Amino acid sequence: MEIDHTYRGREHSLIKHELLKGYLQKLLLIVGTSGTREITYVDCFAGPWGSEDESLDGTSIAISLGILKGVQDTLAAPPYSIPSLKLRAIYVEKAERRYQRLASYLMTNAPPSIECHALYGDYSDLQDDILRMCGKGFAFFFIDPKGWKDVTIPKLRKLAARPRSELLINFMYDFFNRFIDLPSLNNQVTDMLGKLDESDRQTLAARLPKDRAAWVVNRYRECLKAAAGTEGREKPRAYHAIVKDKDKDRTKYHMVYVTRHPKGIVVFAEQSEKVDFIQRVVRIQTARERSGQRGLFAPEQEAEQIDDGRVGLDMVEDYWLKLLDTEARAFDEAVLADMLESQGWQISDFQQAFGRLQAAGKVENIDARGSRKRHFVYFDKAERLRKTR
Ligand SMILES: C[S@@+](CC[C@H](N)C(=O)[O-])C[C@H]1O[C@@H](n2cnc3c(N)ncnc32)[C@H](O)[C@@H]1O
Known part of the structure; x- marks a missing residue:
């Protein structure tokens, strides 16, 4: 850069x-x-x-x-x-x-x-x-x-x-x-x-x-x-x-x-x-400029690997499980704003943790069609989410 x-x-x-x-x-x-x-x-x-x-x-x-x-x-x-x-x-x-x-x-x-x-x-x-x-x-x-x-x-x-x-x-x-x-x-x-x-x-x-x-x-x-x-x-x-x-x-x-x-x-x-x-x-x-050393990877690649004090996804998963019920409800942008405000985490933390829980069969997005890699929930479409048990 x-x-x-x-x-x-x-x-x-x-x-x-x-x-x-x-x-x-x-x-x-x-x-x-x-x-x-x-x-x-x-x-x-x-x-x-x-x-x-x-x-x-x-x-x-x-x-x-x-x-x-x-x-x-x-x-x-x-x-x-x-x-x-x-x-x-x-x-x-x-x-x-x-x-x-x-x-x-x-x-x-x-x-x-x-x-x-x-x-x-x-x-x-x-x-x-x-x-x-x-x-x-x-x-x-x-x-x-x-x-x-x-x-x-x-x-x-x-x-x-x-x-x-x-x-x-x-x-x-x-x-x-x-x-x-x-x-x-x-x-x-x-x-x-x-x-x-x-x-x-x-x-x-x-x-x-x-x-x-x-x-x-x-x-x-x-x-x-x-x-x-x-x-x-x-x-x-x-x-x-x-x-x-x-x-x-x-x-x-x-x-x-x-x-x-x-x-x-x-x-x-x-x-x-x-x-x-x-x-x-x-x-x-x-x-790198300060030390005069070149890294093995490009700075952008190295930056992908650093979490720099971000929250652990286990904690975000626990939060999701407390938030969800077995009965589905809509998660719109107002709910996402509440989540962001109360936890201070990043949107991708919520997305990744939901993806992991979904892969483990613990939660479900009942409005999702096809498989998704990053955006497991479209909050702007108020998708309905539930936990499975
Ligand atoms: C950190 S600099 C602003 C940097 C600028 N916002 C930028 O990002 O390029 C703060 C500026 O506010 C001025 N300043 C300090 N106290 C002020 C006040 N109470 N009201 C208005 N300007 C003030 C300072 O003289 C200085 O030019």
């Missing part, structure tokens, strides 16, 4: 951008064909960051504009033929020099068919302006700070509470974790996770580092969902993807995603699984 030179030394940003790119494109196509007239993309921590090029290649600014334009062109052409969809992009930057670079980049590079705005200041202080500019249509907020104090719940509450919106937040757990137990930062920790009582503290203290991270990120997800509130009948939902450090075997960021639509969770989970593979390839490549 060719890694663009702009990502050298910051390969984790490549992974973050792959996730943003892949998800945003799918999301915009889905929302754009759903009858919505107006979509706004908001980059709350725009930069430019990490790129000295005038082209701003390798920044979320250039990436998002490219995606918006590509989706607009696709939707304007047959078979969609939706020329009237309004696309808007709002970029917010607090540092003056970066804001000036951003504003001048937009002046010369923004496609005329997309309404673009550069806002100067703290995104949290600008929430009312941002919301006014978003109008009534769909909005996607990309929130990508350098630390954690800018993504406490009170700081982003207004954006989270907006109906017809989704958020993608870069949660820097590692930084945050250092402060959780610091009495002087109690209030800020409460702003992230709600009040931690004695039993929460004991739970945290007893956990191994990886489980502690999972507990904290899940709690943050719950707080975000509470801030999102309910809109009509759709409950808020959240999921997260992990971006690893390029060198060390530890998590660099948790990309936390909040939506009100089950399809959003499914599409985001599909994209995080694709990106997880790219991440493994990139980590193998950078390790």
Whole structure:
């Protein structure tokens, strides 16, 4: 895999951008064909960051504009033929020099068919302006700070509470974790996770580092969902993807995603699984370059063999068996979204475990025709599943 030179030394940003790119494109196509007239993309921590090029290649600014334009062109052409969809992009930057670079980049590079705005200041202080500019249509907020104090719940509450919106937040757990137990930062920790009582503290203290991270990120997800509130009948939902450090075997960021639509969770989970593979390839490549050694296999082949901390399929099989009854019931995308949210596993974990149970004669997909190799359940077709005994 060719890694663009702009990502050298910051390969984790490549992974973050792959996730943003892949998800945003799918999301915009889905929302754009759903009858919505107006979509706004908001980059709350725009930069430019990490790129000295005038082209701003390798920044979320250039990436998002490219995606918006590509989706607009696709939707304007047959078979969609939706020329009237309004696309808007709002970029917010607090540092003056970066804001000036951003504003001048937009002046010369923004496609005329997309309404673009550069806002100067703290995104949290600008929430009312941002919301006014978003109008009534769909909005996607990309929130990508350098630390954690800018993504406490009170700081982003207004954006989270907006109906017809989704958020993608870069949660820097590692930084945050250092402060959780610091009495002087109690209030800020409460702003992230709600009040931690004695039993929460004991739970945290007893956990191994990886489980502690999972507990904290899940709690943050719950707080975000509470801030999102309910809109009509759709409950808020959240999921997260992990971006690893390029060198060390530890998590660099948790990309936390909040939506009100089950399809959003499914599409985001599909994209995080694709990106997880790219991440493994990139980590193998950078390790080889560092050591000067060539592997026996291509990085892509080696990446296929690495499970990188994924859940064991025995555990997923047990979960399936608890979920299923001998009486068949439909498993649609809303059920899959519930499964993904509650377990945090990948879609292929559920598929593979179901396939193994089916091969062992323990479960059955009563709507499946013919033999299947990978997709044992089509959740988008609400196939009916049962256990055999
Ligand atoms: C990690 S960088 C953003 C990277 C960018 N999203 C990307 O992927 O290319 C964070 C940026 O947000 C800006 N910033 C920091 N605090 C901010 C705030 N409260 N409101 C708006 N911008 C902020 C910083 O100056 C910096 O340019």
